[in-house]
Amino acid sequence: MRVTVIGADRPLGASLASGLREGFEVAAIGAGEVADIEGYGQVDLLERTAMDAALADAEAVVYTAAFDPETVDEQTLLDEAARGVYVALTAAVEVGVRRMVLVSRLDLVRDYPEEYVVNAQWNPLPRAEAVSLAPMMAEMVGREIARMGKVEVCCLRLGEIDAETTVDDALEAVRAALVEEQSGHSWSLAHVASSGRFAGGRG
Amino acid sequence: MATVSSGNVVLFGAGGPVGASTITSLKDHYTLRVTDLRPMEEVAVSPPQSARAPIPEVLAAPHENRVVDITDYDQVLAACQGMDAAIDLSVLRPHPVLAFHVNMIGAYNVAKACAACGVKRLIHTGPFHTSLNFNADYWHDFQLYDGIQLHPGDDLYALTKYLGGHITRVFAEREGLEVLTFIFTSFRPREVLPEERGRGLHPYTTSWEDTGASLLYGLRAPDMPSPYEDFFICSWLPHDKYRPEKAKRLLGWEARDTFAELYTRAD
Numbered sequence: 285m286r287v288t289v290i291g292a293d294r295p296l297g298a299s300l301a302s303g304l305r306e307g308f309e310v311a312a313i314g315a316g317e318v319a320d321i322e323g324y325g326q327v328d329l330l331e332r333t334a335m336d337a338a339l340a341d342a343e344a345v346v347y348t349a350a351f352d353p354e355t356v357d358e359q360t361l362l363d364e365a366a367r368g369v370y371v372a373l374t375a376a377v378e379v380g381v382r383r384m385v386l387v388s389r390l391d392l393v394r395d396y397p398e399e400y401v402v403n404a405q406w407n408p409l410p411r412a413e414a415v416s417l418a419p420m421m422a423e424m425v426g427r428e429i430a431r432m433g434k435v436e437v438c439c440l441r442l443g444e445i446d447a448e449t450t451v452d453d454a455l456e457a458v459r460a461a462l463v464e465e466q467s468g469h470s471w472s473l474a475h476v477a478s479s480g481r482f483a484g485g486r487g
Numbered sequence: 488m489a490t491v492s493s494g495n496v497v498l499f500g501a502g503g504p505v506g507a508s509t510i511t512s513l514k515d516h517y518t519l520r521v522t523d524l525r526p527m528e529e530v531a532v533s534p535p536q537s538a539r540a541p542i543p544e545v546l547a548a549p550h551e552n553r554v555v556d557i558t559d560y561d562q563v564l565a566a567c568q569g570m571d572a573a574i575d576l577s578v579l580r581p582h583p584v585l586a587f588h589v590n591m592i593g594a595y596n597v598a599k600a601c602a603a604c605g606v607k608r609l610i611h612t613g614p615f616h617t618s619l620n621f622n623a624d625y626w627h628d629f630q631l632y633d634g635i636q637l638h639p640g641d642d643l644y645a646l647t648k649y650l651g652g653h654i655t656r657v658f659a660e661r662e663g664l665e666v667l668t669f670i671f672t673s674f675r676p677r678e679v680l681p682e683e684r685g686r687g688l689h690p691y692t693t694s695w696e697d698t699g700a701s702l703l704y705g706l707r708a709p710d711m712p713s714p715y716e717d718f719f720i721c722s723w724l725p726h727d728k729y730r731p732e733k734a735k736r737l738l739g740w741e742a743r744d745t746f747a748e749l750y751t752r753a754d
Contacts, residue, residue: 362591363592366647373641417654417657421591424653428639428641432623432641
C-alpha cells in the first residue's frame with residue numbers, strides 16, 4: 285500500500301513515516317523545509333494544487349501535522365489545524381484515496397475528572413484556547429467530510445509521546461488503522477495510550 | 488443576568504442585509520457600535536446583496552460606525568470594550584482561505600474578546616445548509632427541531648461556520664459567556680408581490696423584517712437554561728420540515744410572516 289505521511293517534518297510524523305516503511309511504501313511530506321527522514325518532500329499543506337500533486341499516487345494518507353504543530357500563534361494554530369485537514373481530505377477525495385488516518389490528541393478529553401473511565405464515546409472537552417481547540421477543529425473537519433461517504437477517516441487520539449503513548453504503540457495503531465476493515469461508518473475514533481488514565485484499550 | 492434590555496451592543500459584519508435588518512430593529516433600543524470590514528458609508532451606497540434585500544442605514548451619534556477586520560483580534564477586542572452584548576453577523580462564503588479566517592478564526596476572536604471584556608451575551612449567527620447532496624444532510628427529513636447537530640460536509644461556507652459555532656460553544660461552556668446561535672437559511676422580504684402568489688417558498692424561510700426582530704428578542708430574553716443555545720430562526724410553515732420551537736419557548740420570538748400567499752394557490 286502506498287501511504288503518504290503528512291507532517292513528516294515534525295517529530296511524531298517523522299517517527300511514524302520511518303516506522304511505516306516496514307510494510308508500506310511511504311512518501312513523507314510536510315510544510316517544513318527539511319526533515320530528518322530520507323526522501324522527504326516540502327509541500328504547502330494549505331494549497332490544494334500542491335496537495336493534489338503530492339497525493340496523486342497515494343492509496344492512503346496518515347495525517348500527523350495537527351498533532352505537534354510548530355506554530356504558537358493562536359490564529360495560525362486554528363487555521364493550520366482546520367484548513368490543513370480540509371485541504372488534505374478534499375485533495376485525497378479528488379485523487380481517489382480511500383482512507384486517511386488522522387492523528388489527534390487525547391488532550392481533548394483530559395479535563396474530565398481523573399476518576400472517570402473516559403473513552404472515545406465521551407464528548408471532547410477542549411479549553412477555550414486555540415491550542416486546545418485546534419485538535420477539535422481538525423477532528424470535526426475530518427468527521428464531517430467523512431460523513432459524506434467518499435473517504436474513510438480513522439482518527440487516533442494519542443497522548444504525550446513517550447510519557448503516555450509510546451511511538452511503538454502509536455505505530456501499531458496507525459498500521460492497524462490503515463488495514464482494518466471498517467465497521468460501516470466512514471468515521472472512526474479511538475484512543476491510543478500505553479500508560480496512564482487513558483490506557484486499557486482503544487475504546 | 489445575561490439579559491440585555493438596554494445599553495451598548497456591537498455588531499460585527501453589519502454591512503449585509505441581516506445587518507441592515509438588525510440595525511433597524513435595534514437602533515431605538517440600544518446604542519450601537521456598527522462594524523464591518525468596509526466603511527458603513529460605503530456599504531450604504533452599494534447595490535443590495537440581492538433583489539429587494541435591505542441596505543444598512545448609516546447611523547448618527549450616539550451610535551458609532553467603525554471599520555473592523557474580524558480576523559484581527561486587537562481590532563475585535565477594541566470593538567468589544569464597553570459593550571453589554573455582541574452580535575456576530577460576519578460571513579465569508581466562497582474563498583478557500585478567507586472562509587476559514589472569517590468564519591472560524593473570526594468567531595474565535597469575537598468569543599475571546601467578549602469573554603475578556605465581560606460582555607454578557609453574544610449572539611452568533613450561521614447557516615443551515617438544508618441540502619448538501621449527501622445522505623446525512625437532513626434534506627429528506629421532517630419535523631426537525633432546533634438543536635440538531637448540523638452536518639456541513641465539505642461545503643466551505645457551511646463547514647467553516649460550523650467550526651466557528653463550536654468555538655463559541657466552547658467559550659460559553661468554559662468561560663461563562665452566554666452564547667445564542669441563530670441559524671438562518673433563506674431570506675426574503677415581508678411583502679409578497681402579486682406575481683409571487685402561489686409560487687411556493689423554501690421550507691426554511693425568514694423575512695428580513697422578522698430576522699431583525701429576532702435579534703431584539705435575543706438580547707432581551709431571560710437567562711438561558713445552558714450557556715450555549717442554538718435556535719432555528721424561521722417561519723413555522725405548514726411543510727412541517729423545520730420547527731422553530733425553541734425560539735418561541737426561550738426567546739418569546741415567533742415569526743410574524745408566515746407567507747400563506749406564497750404556498751396557497753393563487754387561483
